[in-house]
Structure formats: structure tokens, C-alpha cells
Amino acid sequence: MKLTINDREYEVPEENPHRVLLWVLRDELGLVGTRFGCGAGICGACTIHVNGVATRACLTPVSTLAGARIRTVEGLSTPGPDGQPQLHPVQRAFLDVQVPQCGWCMSGQMMSAAALLERNPSPTPDQVVEAMQNNYCRCGTYCRIKKAVLSAAQQLAQETKPLTQETKP
Amino acid sequence: MSDAVAPKKSWRPTRRQFLLGLGVGGVGALALGLPAMRLAVSRAVDEGLVPSSDPLDPTLWFEVLRDDRVRLHLPKVEMGQGIHTALAQIAAEELEVPWERLEVVHATTAHGPVDKQGTSGSMTVVGLYQPLRESAATLREMLRTEAARQLGVQASALVAAGGTLSVRDQPEKKLRYGEVVAKHTGTWEVPEHPPALKPAKDFQFIGKSMPRVDLEAKLTGQGVYGYDQRLPGMLYGATARPPRLGSTLRAAREGKARQQPGVVEVLMGSDFASVAAESREQAHAALAHLELEWTEGESLQQADVEARTTVKDGEGVLVQEEGDVPEHLGRGKQLSAEYRTPLAAHAHLEPQSALVEVKPERVRVWASTQMPGSIRKQVAKALERDEESVELVPTHLGGGFGRRLDAKAAIEAARLSRATGRPVHVGWTRAEEFRHGFFRPPTHHVLKASLEESGKVLAIEHQQASGDVIFSLMPGAVGAVMGADFGAWRGATIRYAMPHRRTLAQRVELPVPTATWRGLGLLANTFAVEGFMDELAHAAGEDPLAFRLKHLGDDELGRRFRRVLEAAAKQAGWGSAAPEGRARGIACSVDMNTVVAQVAEVSVESGRPRVHRFTCAVDCGLVINPDGATAQVEGGIMMALSSALSERITIKNGQVEAENFYDYPLLTMREAPEIDTLLVGEGDKPLGMGEPPMGPVAAAVANALFTLTGKRLRSLPLKL
Ligand code: FES
Ligand code: FES
Numbered sequence: 001m002k003l004t005i006n007d008r009e010y011e012v013p014e015e016n017p018h019r020v021l022l023w024v025l026r027d028e029l030g031l032v033g034t035r036f037g038c039g040a041g042i043c044g045a046c047t048i049h050v051n052g053v054a055t056r057a058c059l060t061p062v063s064t065l066a067g068a069r070i071r072t073v074e075g076l077s078t079p080g081p082d083g084q085p086q087l088h089p090v091q092r093a094f095l096d097v098q099v100p101q102c103g104w105c106m107s108g109q110m111m112s113a114a115a116l117l118e119r120n121p122s123p124t125p126d127q128v129v130e131a132m133q134n135n136y137c138r139c140g141t142y143c144r145i146k147k148a149v150l151s152a153a154q155q156l157a158q159e160t161k162p163l164t165q166e167t168k169p
Numbered sequence: 170m171s172d173a174v175a176p177k178k179s180w181r182p183t184r185r186q187f188l189l190g191l192g193v194g195g196v197g198a199l200a201l202g203l204p205a206m207r208l209a210v211s212r213a214v215d216e217g218l219v220p221s222s223d224p225l226d227p228t229l230w231f232e233v234l235r236d237d238r239v240r241l242h243l244p245k246v247e248m249g250q251g252i253h254t255a256l257a258q259i260a261a262e263e264l265e266v267p268w269e270r271l272e273v274v275h276a277t278t279a280h281g282p283v284d285k286q287g288t289s290g291s292m293t294v295v296g297l298y299q300p301l302r303e304s305a306a307t308l309r310e311m312l313r314t315e316a317a318r319q320l321g322v323q324a325s326a327l328v329a330a331g332g333t334l335s336v337r338d339q340p341e342k343k344l345r346y347g348e349v350v351a352k353h354t355g356t357w358e359v360p361e362h363p364p365a366l367k368p369a370k371d372f373q374f375i376g377k378s379m380p381r382v383d384l385e386a387k388l389t390g391q392g393v394y395g396y397d398q399r400l401p402g403m404l405y406g407a408t409a410r411p412p413r414l415g416s417t418l419r420a421a422r423e424g425k426a427r428q429q430p431g432v433v434e435v436l437m438g439s440d441f442a443s444v445a446a447e448s449r450e451q452a453h454a455a456l457a458h459l460e461l462e463w464t465e466g467e468s469l470q471q472a473d474v475e476a477r478t479t480v481k482d483g484e485g486v487l488v489q490e491e492g493d494v495p496e497h498l499g500r501g502k503q504l505s506a507e508y509r510t511p512l513a514a515h516a517h518l519e520p521q522s523a524l525v526e527v528k529p530e531r532v533r534v535w536a537s538t539q540m541p542g543s544i545r546k547q548v549a550k551a552l553e554r555d556e557e558s559v560e561l562v563p564t565h566l567g568g569g570f571g572r573r574l575d576a577k578a579a580i581e582a583a584r585l586s587r588a589t590g591r592p593v594h595v596g597w598t599r600a601e602e603f604r605h606g607f608f609r610p611p612t613h614h615v616l617k618a619s620l621e622e623s624g625k626v627l628a629i630e631h632q633q634a635s636g637d638v639i640f641s642l643m644p645g646a647v648g649a650v651m652g653a654d655f656g657a658w659r660g661a662t663i664r665y666a667m668p669h670r671r672t673l674a675q676r677v678e679l680p681v682p683t684a685t686w687r688g689l690g691l692l693a694n695t696f697a698v699e700g701f702m703d704e705l706a707h708a709a710g711e712d713p714l715a716f717r718l719k720h721l722g723d724d725e726l727g728r729r730f731r732r733v734l735e736a737a738a739k740q741a742g743w744g745s746a747a748p749e750g751r752a753r754g755i756a757c758s759v760d761m762n763t764v765v766a767q768v769a770e771v772s773v774e775s776g777r778p779r780v781h782r783f784t785c786a787v788d789c790g791l792v793i794n795p796d797g798a799t800a801q802v803e804g805g806i807m808m809a810l811s812s813a814l815s816e817r818i819t820i821k822n823g824q825v826e827a828e829n830f831y832d833y834p835l836l837t838m839r840e841a842p843e844i845d846t847l848l849v850g851e852g853d854k855p856l857g858m859g860e861p862p863m864g865p866v867a868a869a870v871a872n873a874l875f876t877l878t879g880k881r882l883r884s885l886p887l888k889l
Contacts, residue, residue, distance in 0.1 A: 137518075
């Protein structure tokens with residue numbers, strides 16, 4: 001079957017459609033940026049987007065993903081004009097705030113944050129907590145994650161403002 | 170420098186070093202060996218700080234590449250503590266290279282300095298600060314001498330700055346480090362003595378919040394961890410686990426395992442049964458088809474764990490004695506209390522993992538481990554090969570916290586790779602981590618004190634009983650000789666200037682494997698001692714801050730305690746009314762010579778403790794990277810708080826009950842307090858930072874809850 005991941009098509013074998021996306025990504029397709037922490041939907045390390053919605057790759061059978069748009073941390077940045085990857089505003093904010101310690105939870109954290117900002121570009125601190133409370137960070141970077149998500153939201157607001165003005169009739 | 174003389178050994182690149190150089194887009198490289206570094210490291214080892222490399226191995230810290238980059242090979246692993254950045258700052262300082270030209274990599278056991286001790290105990294920066302400065306300065310001087318020869322000037326006429334050596338007053342006459350190396354022929358002479366080091370007032374990197382060197386890779390999902398390692402043609406391995414603690418394989422038959430889809434090999438030894446398959450799921454699924462008989466194992470229950478972990482009065486080993494406690498404990502107003510802490514898991518988010526490729530001529534192991542040297546040895550032993558033929562490549566770690574001192578995954582993968590002739594990756598599941606690793610030991614504490622009329626403590630005694638911490642990692646004889654496990658009593662002694670004080674530590678041997686957990690005994694012991702200190706303050710009718718201050722000595726430690734206590738109290742608004750429905754608690758500790766004071770601000774929500782704010786003042790000496798140090802405070806507080814409020818491993822019918830996070834929830838962003846960090850230290854040497862900030866956390870919260878509710882909580886996790 002075909003999977004569409006980060007705007008690219010991947011062919012994965014049909015047999016055993018029950019296997020979950022996490023291991024297909026990591027072990028079969030080499031997209032190791034999506035991490036494993038519990039395999040039970042609790043820690044959030046494996047968070048990816050399915051059609052823009054934050055989803056646990058460890059609980060998602062590939063058979064349910066035909067025709068879906070899958071986005072992983074590898075597709076969070078976009079190719080810039082010079083061919084160099086341009087970091088997503090969430091990635092930039094996580095870098096500016098120097099959020100990660102060990103970093104293992106970070107792909108999941110950023111995917112949860114990016115999904116939040118896509119549906120709610122200017123969340124309140126409480127809404128950030130609401131959206132991020134199912135992502136564990138054992139290194140304890142929660143204050144910084146919160147700060148970074150709020151700052152990414154501000155950044156996004158600034159970047160899109162001129163655009164909206166231009167498109168005004 | 171000591172009287173040891175650095176050998177004037179000519180240095181030639183080894184094959185591996187050469188390969189490394191060529192690996193960088195065809196850019197030629199030249200590496201510089203530094204026997205002086207090795208000597209410096211050995212000196213540090215004498216002081217019990219960091220290990221030395223085998224003196225016969227060429228030691229290699231730096232490579233100067235022809236394109237002017239400098240690669241620093243670090244023997245300590247990065248698990249989130251930010252040491253690669255701090256060490257890069259220290260190196261860049263003396264080497265005079267621009268920040269962006271310095272590149273940091275993990276040394277492997279085949280290239281770079283070998284670390285036989287591992288990364289633990291908050292000792293990395295403490296131990297390497299001086300040797301690394303000396304090494305970097307030595308390298309800079311070697312480059313200067315060579316540049317002077319190439320330019321035909323006196324070495325003293327050259328100024329080193331920004332990775333360039335230029336002639337003073339003739340700045341156009343200059344050579345970049347890469348050029349010096351490229352034009353050099355022959356061998357490099359290592360000077361006998363390290364040159365003079367930069368005075369602190371000239372520091373450009375030390376003391377600055379330089380950005381972490383490893384974050385971009387981690388934020389773009391690059392495969393830098395052990396679980397991510399891949400090789401063409403690799404297989405995945407899984408190993409059967411016993412049903413209970415202490416149970417071992419009595420008999421093993423393949424059953425139908427080999428016929429399962431994807432299975433390539435079924436491997437059984439006297440004490441293990443493993444499967445290698447084309448996919449991870451297939452390997453795990455096939456385990457159920459093995460026919461295994463296990464010995465009965467333990468029938469232990471949680472109540473047994475607690476009953477065994479109980480102080481037997483007067484039976485511990487004396488680890489601190491000042492004055493005459495037995496003589497004075499019965500005088501004045503007497504108080505006593507008992508405290509308890511449970512078994513706890515590390516819950517590092519990346520379970521242990523390793524990729525191993527066994528070939529006839531050599532073995533390569535990529536593993537997320539805190540102990541590359543010891544894991545290499547264990548793999549060599551499991552494969553019955555010479556250690557020299559095993560290369561261990563440390564990866565980044567998705568958390569360590571003391572759990573990664575062993576790496577069974579590497580041994581399991583190595584056996585399967587040898588049997589199949591293909592590379593094998595083993596990554597543990599969360600259930601394997603919870604049930605088949607080791608834990609922070611449970612503890613029990615009995616504290617007694619006598620108070621004088623004046624409200625001063627005359628005598629105090631702390632008796633503690635704990636499961637093993639360090640003993641379990643050492644040969645049995647060590648425990649027998651030493652009696653008390655110094656890991657278990659870390660943080661247990663009374664550091665207030667009370668005239669009569671003593672601490673007794675009692676070893677409890679449990680059938681549950683226990684060992685190192687971030688800070689070792691620090692969190693548990695400080696919970697007991699500082700909780701009891703708070704009880705004494707209230708019994709004396711005094712403010713807990715004032716009570717602590719009046720018991721400080723007027724020595725250096727007392728002054729440092731005073732500084733952090735006053736700083737934290739002031740910042741937290743100690744003495745002013747807490748916001749409605751909230752109260753504050755204070756506690757302090759000293760660990761690895763770093764002094765910490767914390768104030769917790771708490772409330773009760775739906776019958777449960779809620780921590781809103783933590784204020785932490787730390788004196789950790791010279792701070793290399795303030796933002797990095799602050800991150801360690803934040804992380805340490807969060808981990809300790811999760812332990813204080815939520816975490817507890819329990820045993821039922823000889824098995825660990827928790828199987829995944831649903832049985833062992835960690836704190837989330839919802840419960841995370843605001844954390845205010847004050848770095849108030851001074852001095853010319855860095856002190857430990859990875860663990861000390863955890864010390865006072867549980868006590869500060871319990872003390873605040875007492876002020877708020879009048880209820881004294883003496884066991885973890887704290888439940889009202
Ligand atoms: S690995 Fe998917 S939620 Fe933990
Ligand atoms: S940074 Fe280590 S788990 Fe979040």
C-alpha cells in the first residue's frame with residue numbers, strides 16, 4: 001500500500017496491515033525522528049500528524065492510513081530558497097528558548113505544539129497546557145516548552161500579519 | 170603540574186584517525202595527540218574524579234581539520250545535561266577558536282580518550298575543567314610554535330585569536346590553524362608543561378550562555394540516539410523475560426518459535442532465550458512460541474519490602490560522629506520521627522537499546538550507555554573475544570539518570586549478531602524497562618533530637634536503612650568490607666553546626682535489584698533530614714528559615730548555606746503572606762559541594778498537593794554556562810517533584826507491578842510549577858550540577874504542606 005508522508009509517497013508491503021505506523025516509520029522507512037517511549041499512547045514521544053491532527057503513531061495501524069496525509073518531525077521544516085531546510089516556527093522557538101535536554105521527547109512535543117497552533121494560532125497559556133499535557137518530558141523541560149510554544153504563536157502572528165493586510169481588498 | 174613528565178612521543182595518525190579525517194567530505198585532516206592530556210586526566214583520577222585512558226593507547230582529544238574546524242572528541246556522554254556544550258566552551262576558551270568552528274563528537278573506544286569510569290555523579294565538568302583547559306592551551310602553543318617556524322618569526326611574536334595566529338603589529342602576516350596543520354610535516358612535539366592559563370577576567374566563553382551544540386540535530390529528528398541506529402541488512406532481537414524477580418531459566422526449547430514469520434534465529438543459552446527476526450514486532454511475537462520453564466523465583470510482597478527496609482536501632486554503620494550523641498540525646502526536649510521513601514524507576518524516555526555488528530575481525534557496538542568502557546568489556550566477555558577487537562560507539566542518550574550504567578541490550582544484540590552474521594538491534598520495551606531493570610532503593614529513616622531551652626538543637630541522630638546503591642555495582646567483597654553503601658547515605662549526614670550529631674547507615678539486602686538513580690540517596694535522605702529539621706523548628710516555635718540560619722556554622726559551608734537560604738527566601742517572598750490558600754516551605758542541602766536552598770509554594774486542589782512555584786538558589790562555584798545550569802535546576806526539580814508527588818514502584822507476588830506509565834504516571838506540564846533559579850555562587854572552579862538541585866525538593870514541599878494543613882507527611886509520594 002501507499003503512504004503519503006511529508007508530501008512524499010512511500011510504498012509499504014501489504015502483509016500484516018495491523019502493524020503500527022511507529023515501527024513502519026522508524027524501522028522500515030528510516031524516519032527515526034518519531035520516537036518510541038511507551039507504545040501505549042501515554043507518553044506522546046511518537047506524536048505525528050494525520051491530516052493535521054496530532055496522533056499517536058504507536059497506536060495507529062498503517063491499514064487505517066490509506067489516502068491520509070501524514071506529517072512527521074522530518075517534515076516539520078520546509079525546504080528554503082537555498083535548498084537548506086527552513087525550521088518551522090515551533091522548531092525555531094524551541095531552539096531560541098533552548099528547550100531540549102536529552103531531546104528524546106522533543107519530536108512529539110513539537111508535533112503536538114504545531115498541531116495546536118494550526119487549529120488555534122493564538123492559544124492562552126491554559127490552552128497550551130491543555131494541548132501539551134499528554135506529552136511526557138522526563139528531563140523536566142515543561143516550563144521551557146510552554147514558553148517556547150507561546151513564543152512560536154507570537155512569531156507566527158507576526159509573520160502572518162503583513163500577509164493578511166496584503167490580502168485585504 | 171605534578172612531577173610526572175609528559176613523554177616526548179612522536180605522534181602518527183592511526184588508521185582509524187585517518188578514516189575519521191577523510192570522512193568529512195574529502196577534507197584532509199590531521200589530528201594531534203596529547204599525552205599531556207592523558208597525564209592531566211590521570212592526575213584527576215588520583216583525586217577520584219575522572220578515569221585515565223590506558224597509557225599505551227594514543228590519546229586523542231582534538232583534531233584540527235584543514236578547513237579550520239576543530240573537532241573535540243569527548244569521553245563523556247551527552248544525556249541532556251549539556252556537558253558537551255560546557256566542555257566545548259572550556260576548550261574554545263584556551264584554544265582561541267571561533268565557536269562555530271568547534272565541533273563536538275563522542276569519543277569511541279577506538280578513537281579519542283577512553284573513559285573507563287562512565288558519565289555519572291555530576292562529575293564531568295568538575296573533573297575535566299582543569300585538564301581540558303590545559304590540553305587546549307597546550308595544543309594552542311603547539312600550533313603557535315609551528316606557525317612561528319612556518320612564518321620565520323619568534324613564537325612570542327604571534328597572537329592567537331579567532332583560530333588564527335598573526336604576527337603582532339603585522340596582522341596581514343598570519344596563518345589559520347588549518348593552514349598550519351596542512352603545511353606541517355613530520356611529528357608534533359608535545360611540550361612537557363602546560364602553558365599558563367587565561368585569567369578569568371579574559372574569559373570569552375566560560376560564564377556565557379552559549380547555545381547547546383547538540384540541539385539542532387535533536388530538534389530536526391536526526392537519528393543520534395541508540396534506538397535510532399541502523400545498518401543495511403540488520404535484524405531485530407528480543408529476549409524472553411522471567412515471570413518474577415529471581416526466577417531463572419530451568420529449561421528452554423525452541424517450540425514453534427523458529428517457524429514464526431520473519432524469524433531468522435532462535436538462540437538459547439543456560440540463562441537466556443532470544444530471537445532474531447526481520448522486524449522488531451516479529452522478534453517479540455516469536456518469544457511467545459518458545460517453550461520455557463522458569464524457576465519459582467521470589468514470592469515477595471510490598472509489605473515484605475517495607476518490613477525488611479526498617480532501621481534496627483543502633484545496628485547501622487557510623488558514617489558521621491561529632492561530639493557525644495548517646496550522652497546528650499536524652500536531655501532537654503526530645504523529638505523523634507520516622508520517614509520512608511519507596512522504590513522508584515528512572516523512566517528515562519528512551520528505553521535502552523544497542524546495535525551490534527559482529528564481524529570476524531572486529532565488533533562494533535552503538536549503544537546508549539553511561540558506561541561505554543564497561544559495556545565494551547561486557548560485550549567482549551559475552552562474545553569471548555579480546556576487548557581490543559570491540560569498538561564501542563556511544564550515542565546520545567534519551568535520558569540516563571543512573572539507569573544506563575548497565576546495557577543488557579548490547580549483550581543481547583551481540584550474541585544474536587554473532588549467531589546470524591548480521592547486524593542486530595535490540596531495543597527494550599517500556600515493560601522490560603519497568604520490570605527487568607533496577608530501581609532506586611526504598612529507604613527508612615529514624616531521626617531523634619534533643620532541643621535546649623534556647624531553642625537550639627543539642628544533639629541529633631539520623632539512622633537510615635536503604636537498599637543497595639553502589640554496592641550492587643561492585644564486587645561482593647566491597648559491601649562486606651565497607652559495611653555502609655556510600656551511595657545510599659549520600660545526603661544523610663547532618664551539616665548544621667549542632668554540637669552532638671551522628672549518622673548511622675544500615676545496609677538492606679533486597680531481592681529487588683536496586684542501584685543508582687539520579688542523586689543516589691540525596692533526595693530520600695534530604696527529605697528525612699530537612700523534614701525533621703522543619704519539625705524541630707516548629708517544636709521550638711521558630712520560623713523554619715530563622716531556625717536553620719541559627720544552626721549554621723561560621724565556617725565556609727555555613728556562610729555558603731546562609732547565602733543560598735537568604736537568597737531563595739528573599740526571592741520567594743519568605744516572611745510575607747503567601748497568596749490566598751497557599752503556603753511556603755523551605756529546605757536546603759549540599760551535594761558534590763554544591764549548596765542549594767529551595768522554597769516551594771503549595772496549595773491543595775481536590776485533596777491533592779499542588780505546587781505552584783519553586784524558588785531555587787544554588788551555589789555551584791564557577792558557572793560555565795548559566796542557561797545550562799538553570800536548565801539542570803529546572804530539570805532536577807521537576808524530576809524530584811514527580812518522585813515526591815507521584816512515583817512509587819510496588820511489588821506483588823514477586824513481580825514489579827508497574828508495566829507501563831499507566832501504573833507509574835509521571836508529572837506533566839499540568840503539574841509543573843514555575844521555577845525561579847538564582848545562581849549565587851562564586852569561585853574559580855565549577856562544582857557538581859546534574860544532581861544537587863534535586864536534594865531539597867520533597868522536603869520543601871512537605872514542609873509547605875505542613876504549614877498549610879498542619880499535617881506532617883513523612884513518606885513519599887506525599888499524599889494528604
Ligand atoms: S510511544 Fe506512543 S505514546 Fe508513548
Ligand atoms: S528532553 Fe529528555 S525527555 Fe524531554
